[in-house]
Amino acid sequence: MVFNLDSDDAQLNYPPQPAIDRIAKMNLFDTNCAGHQLLEHIANKWTILILYALTQGTKRYHELKQQIVGISPKMLIQNLRNLERCGLIEREIYPSVPPRVDYSLTPLGESIVEPLAVLGEWAYRHMLDVKAAMEQYDNTSKDDYWEPK
Numbered sequence: 295m296v297f298n299l300d301s302d303d304a305q306l307n308y309p310p311q312p313a314i315d316r317i318a319k320m321n322l323f324d325t326n327c328a329g330h331q332l333l334e335h336i337a338n339k340w341t342i343l344i345l346y347a348l349t350q351g352t353k354r355y356h357e358l359k360q361q362i363v364g365i366s367p368k369m370l371i372q373n374l375r376n377l378e379r380c381g382l383i384e385r386e387i388y389p390s391v392p393p394r395v396d397y398s399l400t401p402l403g404e405s406i407v408e409p410l411a412v413l414g415e416w417a418y419r420h421m422l423d424v425k426a427a428m429e430q431y432d433n434t435s436k437d438d439y440w441e442p443k
Contacts, residue, residue: 335380340365340373342410345399348383349407352398382406 321327335341343362347353353361359370374397377383382403388394399407 332380335376336382336406338373340369341377342413344370344373344377345382345403345406345410346414348397348399348403349411352396354394354396358397377403 320329322330322333324330340362343365344358347358347361355370355374358374359365359367362370365373374383374385378385381400383397384400386396386398388396
């Protein structure tokens, strides 16, 4: 996949339609769907940022905490445990005082790197567009919106 993030008219070199067609045939909107349940485990900002960080190599807890600005210790631990439970990362404990724990991507975790890279590149490429849209929305009168009763 080739990206030119400096170009305003940068385009992905693959057609997104086949992926959209495949998703439409899945049952992802049903909470009983296994795919839906998996997305609940891996589709949050902290999980994605942890995976991005681990694409750079094995890291210790404090390195992840420093790199991922704003994550609380509780959220970092919860997400690391969740990613380990899902088989996307592994932790290796070294018997020392204090114990040393390293986190790294598993082969399954490495398989999600490319889709996440596409998402990250899209976010980078469109961050100004989204910011402008948000400002426009925030500055628009909300009088014409329907409110449920």
